Amino acid sequence: MEHDSSRESPSRDGSSLPGEWLSSSLGQAFSQIVHRLNDQESRRGRARNRALQHLDVLLESRPCHRLFEGSGASLLGMPEMLGKLAKALEKCAAPPKEQEGREDGYSEGAEQAAEVGSLFIKLLRIIVSARGCLLFREWESVVQHLAGPIYIFAVTHSLQQPWTTPRSQFIAGKVLALLLQITGCDSVAGFLYGESEDEKGKFTEIMELLKPDLNKESWKNNPATKHVFSWTLQQVTQPWLNQHLEKILPPSLLISDDYQTENKVLGVDCLHHIVLNVPAADLLQYNRAQVVYDALFNHLYTPEHHLIQAVLLCLLNLFPVLEKALRWKGDTARPTTHCDEVLQLVLTHMEPEHRILLRRTYARNLPAFVKRLGILTVRHLKRLERVILGYLEVYDGPEEEARLKILETLKLLMQYTWPRVSCRLVVLLKALLKLICDVARDPNLTPEPVKSALLEEATDCLLLLDHCSQGRVKGLLAKIPQSCEDSKVVNCIRKVQQVSEGTPYSGT
The missing domain is CATH 1.10.357 (Tetracycline Repressor; domain 2)
Structure with a gap:
């Protein structure tokens, strides 16, 4: 017993x-x-x-x-x-x-x-x-x-x-x-994709655990899930991300398609990370890049400046991927691109826009579009001219971000489309001179460093305008120093005259 x-x-x-x-x-x-x-x-x-x-x-x-x-x-x-x-x-x-x-x-x-x-x-x-x-x-x-x-x-x-x-x-x-x-592991990134080539990370396992809470019916049951997904996704970069594309793209599109602006921005940030870290060939497969483009394009109709900023940055990185699929034959006109389509819509929204934050957001991204299209910006020249003239007239607050970016856009536009600039000489010259006079006479609203930056950018635009018009600007400005009493305005004009004559300008 x-x-x-x-x-x-x-x-x-x-x-x-x-x-x-x-x-x-x-x-x-x-x-x-x-x-x-x-x-x-x-x-x-x-x-x-x-x-x-x-x-x-x-x-x-x-x-x-x-x-x-x-x-x-x-x-x-x-x-x-x-x-x-x-x-x-x-x-x-x-x-x-x-x-x-x-x-x-x-x-x-x-x-x-x-x-x-x-x-x-x-x-x-x-x-x-x-x-x-x-x-x-x-x-x-x-x-x-x-x-x-x-x-x-x-x-x-x-x-x-x-x-x-x-x-x-x-x-x-x-x-x-x-x-x-x-x-x-030395870092979260190493934990997710492995510290060495032969070591398998935990990213797949994490995505599988999050998957039940990342479908259309359940993703809002836990408000932390979207943030865990987004933060985890952004720890993994190329070349490890493309093998997980089928797991990460649908949730990113789902979050970006929400009615709340916060979720839209979060989803767009996820899509942006995917665009930056997945090879173009994988994005073009199964028309994924076009799906992402359509989702982003729809957001351009919303008036939320944070969302517009996130969308435009993502689109600018998506354009090279989409254009890889285009084929141009030299004997025909270049086809319009997705960049043309977006710029056309952006300019349509910019013209009547009166909200300062949205104006700044649009203006902040406009130079990148001109750089992207290069000489093909000539397709949008008339509308760009109206936007530039309209934005140069409006005070933009102490930092003058919108007007500074518009001046940068004008410089790029003249560099890329200079044969078409001379016929717009008078209109552009008047707008630039008015801006210089307004800034020079502004008593207190704008800080001195910002004023100096505006005057310098406007003067550079006058110099480019003079080059594009074969020196006509110098002749039109010849009599102004004799009648103008404002030293800042006179300095800007003298700089144009001296540089145009080939004399180095040292300032006064």
């Missing part, structure tokens, strides 16, 4: 296979905690708090620190159980839905995240201390099951968001640092 009793519970006296008894006992305890954390009714109630407290006590206990002792057979199922525990904890700390996102709910969620983060730190430290007890294969299995959920938790709460506090961010940062230490 005694012999049979000792065989039924061999490890209670520590005489045989203690690891098996420990793993079995702790596995059952972990299983119960996971069950309680996954229970929808108790996830945000007292049962959840009791489960977290129970887990805290368990992780502090001596048996848990001997979790990985014993033979390989005793570890059977433990990595999977720890993975389920990590997933349950990550879901438990997830912020509430967007529609429920009141400040009090977010405050409570940040405290919950800090508590969960502390539990992750204790668990990871146990894993670190057990490194010497495990075979490489066993260690890899443990890390494989824990890495994904813990990474998602760490990124969710380490970024500055409405659901985070300095404390929860600090704890989440420590969790991420410990995770990188365990995986032997």
